Amino acid sequence: MPARATVRNTGSKSSTAARVAGSEPLKISTPRKPLIHPLVVFSMAFSFFMSVSAEVAGVARDNPIQLDKTVMHHGAVQMDVAATAEGGGTRVGAVMSAIRQRIANRSLTPGSKLPSVRAFATTMQVSTSTVVDAYERLVAEGVIASRPGSGFYVSGQVVPLALAEIGPRLDRAVDPLWVSRQSLESSDATLKPGCGWLPPSWMPEAALRKGLRGLSRAEDAALTDYGTPLGFPPLRQLLARRMMERGIEASPDCIMLAESGTQAIDLLCRFFLETGDTVLVDDPCYFNFHALLRAHRAKIVSVPYTPTGPDIEAFAKVVAEHRPRLYITNSAIHNPTGAVLSPVVAHRVLKVADQFDLTIVEDDIFADFELTPAPRLAAFDGLSRVVHIGSFSKTLSASARCGFIAARPEWIEGLVDLKIATAFGGGRLSAELTYNVLRDGGYRKHMEALRARLSRAMAETGSRLRKLGIEPWLEPQSGMFLWCRLPAGLDAAGIAREALAENVVLAPGNAFSLSQSAGAFMRFNVSQCLGDRVFQTLGRALDLIR
Numbered sequence: 001m002p003a004r005a006t007v008r009n010t011g012s013k014s015s016t017a018a019r020v021a022g023s024e025p026l027k028i029s030t031p032r033k034p035l036i037h038p039l040v041v042f043s044m045a046f047s048f049f050m051s052v053s054a055e056v057a058g059v060a061r062d063n064p065i066q067l068d069k070t071v072m073h074h075g076a077v078q079m080d081v082a083a084t085a086e087g088g089g090t091r092v093g094a095v096m097s098a099i100r101q102r103i104a105n106r107s108l109t110p111g112s113k114l115p116s117v118r119a120f121a122t123t124m125q126v127s128t129s130t131v132v133d134a135y136e137r138l139v140a141e142g143v144i145a146s147r148p149g150s151g152f153y154v155s156g157q158v159v160p161l162a163l164a165e166i167g168p169r170l171d172r173a174v175d176p177l178w179v180s181r182q183s184l185e186s187s188d189a190t191l192k193p194g195c196g197w198l199p200p201s202w203m204p205e206a207a208l209r210k211g212l213r214g215l216s217r218a219e220d221a222a223l224t225d226y227g228t229p230l231g232f233p234p235l236r237q238l239l240a241r242r243m244m245e246r247g248i249e250a251s252p253d254c255i256m257l258a259e260s261g262t263q264a265i266d267l268l269c270r271f272f273l274e275t276g277d278t279v280l281v282d283d284p285c286y287f288n289f290h291a292l293l294r295a296h297r298a299k300i301v302s303v304p305y306t307p308t309g310p311d312i313e314a315f316a317k318v319v320a321e322h323r324p325r326l327y328i329t330n331s332a333i334h335n336p337t338g339a340v341l342s343p344v345v346a347h348r349v350l351k352v353a354d355q356f357d358l359t360i361v362e363d364d365i366f367a368d369f370e371l372t373p374a375p376r377l378a379a380f381d382g383l384s385r386v387v388h389i390g391s392f393s394k395t396l397s398a399s400a401r402c403g404f405i406a407a408r409p410e411w412i413e414g415l416v417d418l419k420i421a422t423a424f425g426g427g428r429l430s431a432e433l434t435y436n437v438l439r440d441g442g443y444r445k446h447m448e449a450l451r452a453r454l455s456r457a458m459a460e461t462g463s464r465l466r467k468l469g470i471e472p473w474l475e476p477q478s479g480m481f482l483w484c485r486l487p488a489g490l491d492a493a494g495i496a497r498e499a500l501a502e503n504v505v506l507a508p509g510n511a512f513s514l515s516q517s518a519g520a521f522m523r524f525n526v527s528q529c530l531g532d533r534v535f536q537t538l539g540r541a542l543d544l545i546r
C-alpha cells in the first residue's frame with residue numbers, strides 16, 4: 001500500500017479560519033467575498049509581474065532543461081521591455097498599454113483610481129513626464145478621465161472579457177489561444193505535428209460505431225433526458241475500478257462526470273479560486289492551462305519541469321513565496337515533455353503541499369497511453385488534497401465529450417452544484433457511449449495496438465528529427481509527444497511561422513512556457529509526423545531562418 005501523506009486541512013464545512021488560510025473552496029450557497037479594492041488588485045497584479053519576472057530570473061539560474069539564456073534579470077526591466085514592445089516601441093506607448101491591460105483584465109475597473117503619476121513612473125521605470133504624457137493621451141482617447149485635485153480615474157463601463165488582452169501580449173505564433181485555433185481550424189490539406197491529438201484513423205472508430213448502434217437501441221430516456229447530478233452510474237463504477245488499477249481509491253460517489261477534461265478544470269477553478277488567487281503550473285505545461293487560468297483571472301506562477309517531475313527545490317521555493325491556491329500538473333505522461341513523475345519527487349511534492357496547504361489538480365488525461373503505470377499523486381495522497389481528473393478525448397473521441405473528476409466527497413458535493421449551475425445535467429449521451437465502448441473488450445485491444453503503433457512512430461520521428469539536428473529532450477516511455485531542442489540559435493516561433501506558410505502547424509516551445517524561456521524548443525506529436533512532408537517543410541523552415 002502506498003503511504004498516505006498526513007493532511008492538516010480536513011475540509012471542515014465552513015470554518016472561517018480555514019477560509020482565511022485559503023483552504024476552503026467556494027461553497028455555491030455562500031455569497032462570495034466582497035470584491036477586493038481595485039488598488040489592492042492593482043498592487044497584486046503588479047506584484048504578479050514582478051514575481052513572474054523574478055521567477056524568470058530563477059529559471060535562468062536553476063532550470064534543469066537549460067532553456068534560453070535570453071531572460072531578463074530584473075522584474076521591472078522585463079515589464080518595461082515587454083510593455084514597450086506592445087506599445088509600439090515607445091515608453092509612452094508602453095505605459096498606455098500597461099494601463100489598457102489592467103483595464104482589460106479588470107485589475108482596474110470603471111471608476112477606480114489609477115496609480116499616481118509618481119508611483120507608476122517608479123513601477124514602469126520611466127520618468128514622471130512619460131507617465132503624464134501617457135495619461136493625457138488616454139484621457140484624450142476617453143479611456144480614463146482626470147479629476148482635478150484628485151487624480152485619474154478609469155472611465156466607461158466594464159469591457160467584455162478579452163482573453164488575448166490579459167497577460168503579456170505574445171507573438172501570435174506562441175499565443176496559446178492562437179496555436180489552439182490554428183490546430184482546430186486547419187483543413188484536411190494541413191499537417192498538424194503541433195496538435196495534441198491523434199489522427200481520426202488512429203481512433204477506435206469501429207468500437208464507437210458499435211457503441212452508437214447500441215445507443216440507438218437504448219431506452220428513450222438515454223436519448224432525450226438530462227443526466228443525473230453525478231453522471232451515469234455504470235460509467236462511474238467502471239472508472240472507480242480503472243482508477244483502482246492505478247492505486248487510486250475512489251468510490252463511485254467520489255467521482256463526478258464532466259463533459260471534458262477542460263470542463264473538469266474549469267469547474268475546479270470556479271470551485272477553488274477567487275479573482276487574483278495564485279495558481280502554480282509546470283514550465284513548460286499544456287498551453288491551455290494558461291488560457292483557462294487567464295479566463296479565471298488567476299495569477300499564474302510556474303516551476304521548471306525536469307524528467308522526473310517539477311524541480312523540487314524550485315517548487316518548494318515558489319510555493320513558500322507565492323502560496324498558490326492550486327498546483328495543476330500531469331503526473332503520468334506530462335504534456336508537453338512526455339516526462340513521468342518519480343515516486344521520490346511525488347512524495348516531496350506532497351510534503352510541500354501539506355506544509356503550505358496546497359491543493360493539487362492531477363490531470364491524468366493521457367493515462368491509457370501508459371505502458372506501465374507511473375506513480376499518481378492521488379494514489380499516494382488518498383484523494384485528500386489531490387483532485388484527480390481525466391477524459392477520453394485522446395483515446396476514444398474528442399467529439400463525444402466525456403471527462404471526470406475524482407475528489408473527496410465534500411468537494412464533489414460543491415462541484416455537483418457548480419456543474420448544475422453552469423451546465424445543468426449535460427453529457428448523458430456521451431457518457432453512455434463512453435461506457436459502451438470502454439466496457440467492450442475491443443477497447444483494450446485497440447489501446448494495446450495503439451501503444452505499439454505510438455512506440456514505432458516515436459522511434460521513427462525521433463530518428464528523422466535527429467537527422468535535422470532537432471534533439472529530443474527526453475526519450476518518453478509512452479504517449480504521443482516528443483519535446484525537442486532545436487539546433488543552436490534557432491527560434492521555434494520563427495520556424496512555426498515559416499511552416500505555417502506551407503500548411504504545417506507546429507507547436508513552438510514558448511506556447512507552453514509561462515516564463516517564455518522555451519524559445520529553442522518545439523513539441524512534436526509523433527502520430528501526426530508520418531510521411532515526408534513534415535520533415536521536408538521543417539528542413540526548409542530551418543534553412544530559411546538560419
Ligand SMILES: Cc1ncc(COP(=O)(O)O)c(C=O)c1O
Pocket residue numbers: 196260261262263286330335363365390391392393398402403
Ligand atoms: C494535459 C491536457 N489536459 C486537458 C486537455 C483537454 O482535454 P479535453 O479534450 O477532454 O477537454 C488536454 C488536451 O490536449 C491536455 O493535453
